[in-house]
Amino acid sequence: MSFGDPNNPYSQQPSQGPPGYPQQVPQQVPQHGYQQHAPQPYGAYSSAGIPGMPGAGLPPLAHWGQRVGAHLLDALIIVGPMYALGFIDLANSDDPANADPGPFFMIGLVYALGMGIFQLYKEGKTGQTTGKKVLGISLHREADGSTLGFGMAFMRKLAHVLDSIACYLGWLWPLWDIKKQTFADKVCGTVVIKVDKS
Numbered sequence: 001m002s003f004g005d006p007n008n009p010y011s012q013q014p015s016q017g018p019p020g021y022p023q024q025v026p027q028q029v030p031q032h033g034y035q036q037h038a039p040q041p042y043g044a045y046s047s048a049g050i051p052g053m054p055g056a057g058l059p060p061l062a063h064w065g066q067r068v069g070a071h072l073l074d075a076l077i078i079v080g081p082m083y084a085l086g087f088i089d090l091a092n093s094d095d096p097a098n099a100d101p102g103p104f105f106m107i108g109l110v111y112a113l114g115m116g117i118f119q120l121y122k123e124g125k126t127g128q129t130t131g132k133k134v135l136g137i138s139l140h141r142e143a144d145g146s147t148l149g150f151g152m153a154f155m156r157k158l159a160h161v162l163d164s165i166a167c168y169l170g171w172l173w174p175l176w177d178i179k180k181q182t183f184a185d186k187v188c189g190t191v192v193i194k195v196d197k198s
Helices: 064-092 103-126 130-135 150-165 169-175 183-188
Strands: 137-141 190-194
Touching: 064 103, 064 130, 064 137, 064 169, 064 190, 103 130, 103 150, 130 137, 150 169, 150 183, 169 183, 183 190
Parallel strands: none
Antiparallel strands: 137 190
16 A cells, blocks of 8 residues: 655645544654743743744834833933922022022932832832833733833843943834844843733
């Protein structure tokens, strides 16, 4: 009994089931010790194991303008009141050119520190600062889509030094990067995605 031409590996193979049933696809043996995994649940963003397909499986990524807008809005929320209170001190000073920081500026400084920590806590817990929430973007781990937690969110803020060292090139990197990541995102394994505004 012949099952096709042995010199032609693409010839018709025999059916592996009873007549009238669709042919079963043979199981493939994993190569190089890698095992095939079931599809990841929604929210898992990793593209590991998909050669040549960086970013595959990621939700829609935030574009550079959204990220800059969120950053500017957060900066305004954190340091804006501090400077406004500082100007009140200057207005009440007899010699504004030589005025030292007054009590209003010190209150503003305490506010800025507290608000900065609060925004970092929110970003670690929910993926969103106030600015990110307003613009409909969120920060998550690339590997599994989870939020970072306060400690990792803080480490990512420190890693932004890398974005500034090379003439601020890291801040512009999302403009052409396939995953729209800054250098800090790459080091920390994070992505910024679009989410519904709510």
